Amino acid sequence: MHKTALFAATILAAGAFAVLPAAAQTKLKWAHVYETPEPYHTEALWAAQEIAKRTNNKYQIEVFPASQLGNENQINEALTLGTVDIIYTGVAFAGSIHKPIAISNAPFILRDFNHWKAYRDSKLFTDIASGYEQKTKHKVTALTYYGQRHLTANKAINKPEDMKGMKLRVPPAPLFLMFTKSVGANATPIAFAEVYLALQQKTVDGQENPLPTIMAKKFYEVQSHIMLSGHITESLLSIVGGHVWNKLNADEKKAFDEVLKQAASRATDAIRASEQKLAEEFRKLGKTVVDVDRGPFIAAAQPLHNDASAGAGWSKAEYDALLALK
Numbered sequence: 001m002h003k004t005a006l007f008a009a010t011i012l013a014a015g016a017f018a019v020l021p022a023a024a025q026t027k028l029k030w031a032h033v034y035e036t037p038e039p040y041h042t043e044a045l046w047a048a049q050e051i052a053k054r055t056n057n058k059y060q061i062e063v064f065p066a067s068q069l070g071n072e073n074q075i076n077e078a079l080t081l082g083t084v085d086i087i088y089t090g091v092a093f094a095g096s097i098h099k100p101i102a103i104s105n106a107p108f109i110l111r112d113f114n115h116w117k118a119y120r121d122s123k124l125f126t127d128i129a130s131g132y133e134q135k136t137k138h139k140v141t142a143l144t145y146y147g148q149r150h151l152t153a154n155k156a157i158n159k160p161e162d163m164k165g166m167k168l169r170v171p172p173a174p175l176f177l178m179f180t181k182s183v184g185a186n187a188t189p190i191a192f193a194e195v196y197l198a199l200q201q202k203t204v205d206g207q208e209n210p211l212p213t214i215m216a217k218k219f220y221e222v223q224s225h226i227m228l229s230g231h232i233t234e235s236l237l238s239i240v241g242g243h244v245w246n247k248l249n250a251d252e253k254k255a256f257d258e259v260l261k262q263a264a265s266r267a268t269d270a271i272r273a274s275e276q277k278l279a280e281e282f283r284k285l286g287k288t289v290v291d292v293d294r295g296p297f298i299a300a301a302q303p304l305h306n307d308a309s310a311g312a313g314w315s316k317a318e319y320d321a322l323l324a325l326k
Contacts, residue, residue, distance in 0.1 A: 026059050027062065031064045033075070041063065088236045091104055091105050093173045096173055100313060101132045102173075103319065106178060110233040118326060120235075122325055141257050143236070148230035148233050151231070152220070168208065182297075190204065220285060226279075240260075
């Protein structure tokens with residue numbers, strides 16, 4: 001009897017140790033709205049593997065692309081509810097919660113890619129992100145380059161007046177109304193996953209996105225003209241929910257922060273390289289690519305940069321600091 005009891009106790013102890021790794025494992029959900037071939041997704045998959053390695057498989061991250069867990073507004077809400085754990089989100093959507101974080105999305109506020117990089121690496125961005133963190137308790141870990149947004153339509157657009165009354169699809173975030181207001185277009189907010197159908201059915205006359213997105217989402221199939229307006233330099237935030245971040249120890253926070261920044265940098269490089277060659281690819285596909293004189297568009301947009309009724313929500317000091325970055 002004594003040997004039997006001892007044997008049973010040994011089996012129970014071994015079983016307890018066997019389940020420890022599984023019990024210690026934490027599964028996280030990373031949600032975004034982008035397609036699986038896009039660098040945002042492929043780098044999220046890479047980051048998930050790296051974080052698993054650096055935390056000895058304590059954190060297992062599953063990435064849900066292409067709006068599987070909801071559109072941008074829904075995944076932002078889910079982060080707050082704790083039903084998703086990490087998201088990519090455009091700065092304009094985060095700006096619905098903390099307005100200053102959307103400043104880089106004001107039309108023509110950023111001069112070029114180097115200006116965007118200077119902002120990403122600046123104390124200004126860190127300070128603005130801290131304001132978002134204080135308000136939401138979430139952690140902003142990285143900024144990824146999404147590309148310059150360009151117009152598409154079934155006609156040529158050469159000047160702001162050509163857009164007067166045009167039904168332009170915009171993302172459902174307030175700051176995108178600034179550009180449409182500057183050119184007299186009718187903003188039509190539509191979720192990202194529904195844009196192709198809206199263009200196909202002519203619910204809207206056009207849309208605006210970076211060239212890599214126009215290619216990935218195949219918007220060129222239902223639009224004949226691509227205007228290189230570059231009116232907004234778009235960014236994505238990588239955000240870890242406070243319900244996750246606050247439970248990480250110092251080493252885990254370092255691992256998440258470093259890996260997500262590296263993933264953002266890798267995706268940024270891929271998107272930048274892609275957008276520089278895609279105009280020619282669209283020409284080969286038979287699309288009309290229009291080199292727009294941006295001067296009149298800039299002149300129309302700049303007066304709205306600090307207009308609260310047009311979506312501005314940052315201080316004059318923050319605005320001046322962004323313009324001063326080299």
